[in-house]
Amino acid sequence: MKVTQNLWFDKDMEAAISLYTSLIPDSALEWTSALPAESPSGPADSVKIAAFTIGGQRYQAFEAWRSDAFNHTFSIFVECETQAEIDRLWEALGEGGKFEQCGWLQDRWGVSWQIVPKRLGELTRDPDRAKAGRVAEAMLKMVKLDIAGLEAAAKG
Template identity: 70%
Template sequence: MKVTQHLWFEKDMEAAIRFYTSLIPGSVLEWIKPIPADTSSEPAGSVRIASFTLGDQRYMAIEAGPLDPFNHAFSIMVECDTQADLDRLWDALKEGGAVEACGWLRDRWGLSWQIAPARLGELMNDPDPDRARRVTEAMLKMVKLDIAALEAAAAG
């Protein structure tokens, strides 16, 4: 079995996919093609589908006009090893979108992202409950996550 996430774009699907795949190493836009007119009530060529990977995750997408907007029920989480990678992704994805608390943001297409340090889960699940609490409390006060500040909170 294969599991593939599927995204519905009202418009600008190709621009979004090209942007996403340019940001995350190991990503590729595999193909984009129109859905033939005889299978759609839309004008020929106006509905398109695409296949792409982001890092190690498979995605399909459709551009087919308005349906349901993206919301927090689905987000893409990217775990970064360095603050430089985290900053680069954060700055690129927030452009034209909106930042939120705790490492969340919405990009210009409305898709929710969580840009987090790869080490965050380990820090928040530390066997020492005081260390885990300090990290969680520090993270809850942040918008963009700061690896050094999270490490400092863990150290006390």
């Protein structure tokens, strides 16, 4: 049994996949195709399908008319080791999209991403709950997450 996330784009599916797979290691486009039959989403060959991986995780995508936009009920969570990784992904994925609090952004296609330092999880799981609380409060005030700021909050 295999589990695969599916993303449904109304346009520019291949551009989105190209960006995603260029930014994150262990990512690749596996294949693309067009649905050869007419469907509720369009005439023959107008509905595109692709399979790809992002960070070793399987995805499938469609490009066709859709009635529902992407929203926060599905997001792609990327845990980064360094601030440089956060900064690089933040700028590339956020270009033409919108930035949100707590490390969230929506890319130009509307897909929600959480760009988070690995250190955040470590700090918020600290047995010193006052320390973890200070880190959480600092994170809630940030848009792009800043490892140095989180570390400073942990120290008090």
